[in-house]
Amino acid sequence: MTDSIVPIKEIEENMEKMDTDKMWVIMGPQHPFSHGLWTLKVQLDGEIVTDAEPIVGYLHRGWEKETENREYPKIIPMADRLCYAASMTYTHLYCMTVEKALGIDIPEKAKYIRIVADEVCRIQSHLMWLAAVGTDLGNLTVFLWCMREREYFLDLNVKLCGARMTTNYPRIGGVRNDTTDLFDRDILRTVDRFEKALWDIIYLIDDSSIFVSRMKGISILTREQVANVGLTGPAMRGCGVDFDIRRDDPYDNYDKVDFEVPVLTAGDSYSRYMIRVEEMFQSCDIIRQAVQKVKALGKNAPYRIKTPSKVPAGTTFTRLEDPRGESLMYLVSDGTDRPWRLKVRSPIFVNVSSAKLQSVGTRIADVPAVLAQIDMCLGETDR
Amino acid sequence: MDANAVYQKPTVEEIAQILPAKFSAVKVVKTEERRVYATLPRENLFEVCTYIHDNLTFEHCSTVIGVDYIDHLATVYHLTNYYNGVMIELAVDIPADDMHVDSVTPIWEGANWHERETWELFGIVFDNHPKLERLLTPETYEFFPFRKSYKLRGSE
Numbered sequence: 300m301t302d303s304i305v306p307i308k309e310i311e312e313n314m315e316k317m318d319t320d321k322m323w324v325i326m327g328p329q330h331p332f333s334h335g336l337w338t339l340k341v342q343l344d345g346e347i348v349t350d351a352e353p354i355v356g357y358l359h360r361g362w363e364k365e366t367e368n369r370e371y372p373k374i375i376p377m378a379d380r381l382c383y384a385a386s387m388t389y390t391h392l393y394c395m396t397v398e399k400a401l402g403i404d405i406p407e408k409a410k411y412i413r414i415v416a417d418e419v420c421r422i423q424s425h426l427m428w429l430a431a432v433g434t435d436l437g438n439l440t441v442f443l444w445c446m447r448e449r450e451y452f453l454d455l456n457v458k459l460c461g462a463r464m465t466t467n468y469p470r471i472g473g474v475r476n477d478t479t480d481l482f483d484r485d486i487l488r489t490v491d492r493f494e495k496a497l498w499d500i501i502y503l504i505d506d507s508s509i510f511v512s513r514m515k516g517i518s519i520l521t522r523e524q525v526a527n528v529g530l531t532g533p534a535m536r537g538c539g540v541d542f543d544i545r546r547d548d549p550y551d552n553y554d555k556v557d558f559e560v561p562v563l564t565a566g567d568s569y570s571r572y573m574i575r576v577e578e579m580f581q582s583c584d585i586i587r588q589a590v591q592k593v594k595a596l597g598k599n600a601p602y603r604i605k606t607p608s609k610v611p612a613g614t615t616f617t618r619l620e621d622p623r624g625e626s627l628m629y630l631v632s633d634g635t636d637r638p639w640r641l642k643v644r645s646p647i648f649v650n651v652s653s654a655k656l657q658s659v660g661t662r663i664a665d666v667p668a669v670l671a672q673i674d675m676c677l678g679e680t681d682r
Numbered sequence: 683m684d685a686n687a688v689y690q691k692p693t694v695e696e697i698a699q700i701l702p703a704k705f706s707a708v709k710v711v712k713t714e715e716r717r718v719y720a721t722l723p724r725e726n727l728f729e730v731c732t733y734i735h736d737n738l739t740f741e742h743c744s745t746v747i748g749v750d751y752i753d754h755l756a757t758v759y760h761l762t763n764y765y766n767g768v769m770i771e772l773a774v775d776i777p778a779d780d781m782h783v784d785s786v787t788p789i790w791e792g793a794n795w796h797e798r799e800t801w802e803l804f805g806i807v808f809d810n811h812p813k814l815e816r817l818l819t820p821e822t823y824e825f826f827p828f829r830k831s832y833k834l835r836g837s838e
Contacts, residue, residue, distance in 0.1 A: 627744055644760075
């Protein structure tokens, strides 16, 4: 019976006429690409993503409400826990906000030490991200090499303040302690060594077709889209927005160090990756300059001033360039020793809300590669 | 100063002059280096934000913040110009018995999740928001946990 076998040609013709349904695929909350607890619902037409909706909130613990219950200094260790991979920047931001509300100016030395600590933090956060991208795209060597380099920077944290990740180091009015003996020697050695090691990782990635073919030309965003949707940080600069808070809205002493802001206009996933790599080199430059400044101020320069425990009534906000984007804190104080309201603007909270914009039009296999550029961290997203 | 012209890099002084000249309801409270603080009634919010976006080139909405002052509530908007780093802070008072304010999501898509968060934590309703649903808290929540009337254990 030959007529029971349908010729292949006929199947193909029928397939074209066939009305295929779109399908929702739920990735997460436990999924290798999610790097934490969050869910991405993607709508698929065949293999192409047509809609996406991120679901967050599994880690919501009422951080902002909790702070209304505590004295100002007791919030510093909590600010560390907002993002474990870049804890120094959040504590720095919190202290800066309270200092601005108090109307005090901190010593020069503390400002430069904070710059050093921030940039060490930025490098280790970017390395953590690069390691995650390595595993997402199926290259375990990148993961291992990045984690190895990251350890050297965690060792610097230990040398500076005794802790590896949740450092609890900046204080309202300065920093907790002066730089330790031989810290400047160690940090310069680490940075020199790291710049050579980073080139090894770059060669490894750029020569690997599984990286390049899954990032180049994928998920192209324009400048207007990125600005409107509120994407900030390296992802924004990879899409042509020439803006860095450290340069254009400087805080502490960033206007006294010299560095370049890398900007690419291609707007694809690959250029967003390139920006982060280039930022690591720029951070090395900033560290070298800031360490020189700390050294020039001498051993006996003050690094911390005493501050009153009560903050005058009013509203204040400050912002800084987190490794992941623009962080902002808004403080409403009522004249007591506890904040009336403290709001954190987390960069990833907004970046992940643009998941639809980033992933529509790409294939389902490229979704982890595209959303890896967000550098997901749930501690600060859900707060 | 031409209030209808488009400024790509408006300075703090220009903004402090143009905004009250164009909208009499807007009051510039204070200015600092690269910062303008202003207050306005909620009826004017949408048209002022449209003007700031279109004519003053403030392309980025950093945050939408809700604050509970017990006798009234407030929403605070932080807007950024990407060409010179100037920020505008707009504060809008909302009466406690009628918590409605226009959504700015049609202007800045980046305000979307901030407004959803402010709604679920404070109960401030953003009119014309495309999807005002709970985001961080479970959908079964029947209260607004960041209001001052919601006490934490050990806070009294």
